[in-house]
Amino acid sequence: MPCFLWLPYLLFSDAFDNEKLLATVEMLRHGKTVDIPKYDFRSYKNSISRRVNPSDVIILEGILIFHDPRIREIMNMKIFVDTDADVRLARRIRRDTGEKGRDIGMVLDQYSKFVKPAFDDFILPTKKYADIIIPRGGDNHVAIDLIVQHIRTKLGQHDLCKIYPNLYVIHSTFQIRGMHTLIRDAQTTKHDFVFYADRLIRLVVEHGSVYTGVDFCKRLCGVSVIRSGESMENALRACCKGIKIGKILIHREGDNGQQLIYEKLPQDISDRHVLLLDPILGTGNSAVQAISLLLKKGVPEANIIFLNLISAPQGVHVVCKRFPRIKIVTSEIETGLNQEFRVLPGMGEFGDRYFGTDDE
Template sequence: MPKEKTSIDYVLEKASRPHFSGLRSPTATATSTALSDANGPRQPFVMGVSGGTASGKTTVCDMIIQQLHDHRVVLANQDSFYRGLTTEELKRVHEYNFDNPDAFDTEQLLGCIEKLKDGQSVQVNASDDIILEGILVFHDQCVRNLMNMKIFVDTDADVRLARRIRRDMVERGRDVSSVLEQYAKFVKPAFDGFVLPSKKYANVIIPRGGENHVAIDLIVQHLRTKLGQHDSAKYIPMHIGMHTLIRDREISKHDFVFYSDRLIRLVVEHGLGHFPFTEKQVITPTASVYTGVDFAKSCVVFPLFEVVKAWKTPYVHLPKDISERHVLLLDLVLATGNSANHAIELLVQKGVPESHIIFLNLVSAPEGIHCVCKRFPSLKVVTSEIDVALNGESVSYQVWVSLEIDILVLMIDQL
């Protein structure tokens, strides 16, 4: 049987870790050497991810990296920047606190991130995005100043402790007693004294870590927007160009409807892509066999306000077999999410599974997406833009509302 690791074995293992071992570039290409565009070198987007031990930081980072599969991303772990211990510290290593800010070589970490921001290679190639992950990455102001976005993963203390116990027992061969001893002596005091106070510096707080898919999706959307802006000299996404046109206060109603129609086509086509389908073979005019797909015919389309009316009055009826159908729910703007929740609740009460409802809208607010997806986690939301400035006083919101009926008619026409 392998020898059980003691707490001293564990800290010696930490003390002997080589610097930079946490740097990895899951999506970097072997030929990439530096970031540049028509205007010269550009700096990558730097995101810090902090939180308590076993809060799910690494899971969040991995999920973001997976969704940014078409960008070059470098993940730097703060654990790779522990400073070397002195001879005297090694003699009393069981008393050494590896969760204290003094345990890290912050100067080396700063130098590494600054080189990566300047497009230089540091054991990995240059990148579009740098993720710096660790319990204390927000503690030092100089490190914080390098970050474009700061994320704090906020997970219940009991959940974190349970994960820590399970991880240390399975991966490090430790017993419960030694894990709890180290947690009470070093980990919890460091969290209360250094990690938790740094939460105030976060731009985004993710409750429940990797379980919060909605929050991670919003972060990825923001990153894609920022990375797209970096590439704006070479490539402007078509839907961003059309949103630029329809958000111009000088645009005519005719042009607004025309370009909104184009955007709605994209939304509807994407929504239809979520419909179930079966394989189907057809004979072509040249008498050859083509194997394609046949989409489900049992679908129904509703503007959201019609469903809300059905909620409020007995004179509006939904199809009797609606529970057997897939539903496209249409609305121009997903703002607070309150009306959407009422409509979706009625459909669910009528027997429509959440997973059979696809909510289409032209523009969404983050709070609306959170509100709807938190209550109906199996629902699919398809939108052409997430507008962080959506409110009752904004010009764009007033334009959306003033033309809502026109656009909803267009959405239905696409089907």
């Protein structure tokens, strides 16, 4: 069940304790229980606090909720409920006469002197910040259904996608799951392994390239992490004709000892968007080494897209926490790593199987 935070009606945005609101939301986002005071419309004071438990969905509700840019920044979806002015006035008369014991004259006087001017000055201008504007409020069932479907889609994503918005896992289909099964099978022949691996790589490259936008099409380049990353070059060339491709060689020894051995990058790489190619993201140490090199060469962090076939959760955490502005595109999030720091269930030594240099 979602948890709700209700904000009382006040005429000016400065009347809100936004610092307290931000702290409360952050606690909920980190899975902590909070106590929220309940506002009493009769006494105009906070009454007994209500305990709210953390949830997958946090709903912030309030007429001035979009006023503070810090609060807008932490929202995943901003909805403005647009209702006819006559309907708003009728609801206010019904509430104030029923709940507050006022007469209609007092309600209309307050509405014309304070409520309507405050709405025009403080509430209506925040409409421009909304992602979705719903006319007719709760009577608009089509809009509500669309919002519910969007939330269900987000909740159905892998947990890591909820934590890191810069992580993209391509949509899983029967075809993709079938290809994963084949390349994971140790008995799959080299010919079949290369065929299905190439197909998966092409899907990842196609998915990753769309985030660069048409304006950057002529300023793209690829960088493959030797040697497994070289298996992704053909798919990149097929999608982006004439693209420049650089290379990085990193010596790997288990989970430690990453050392840059060789690099050959385009001279103008700092002016380009970079597609970093490495089919497997394991511990993330090699990826960190490669990304750090690109940053030293002047490539903006936001211009790097890391493409791989499979990713271990540990590697995703390492890369996304260290470089929160890069994008990762993968076809599958794995279970984890074993004691030898190999991806589980994984697909064996990808480079050996792809280039036919395995022992068997």
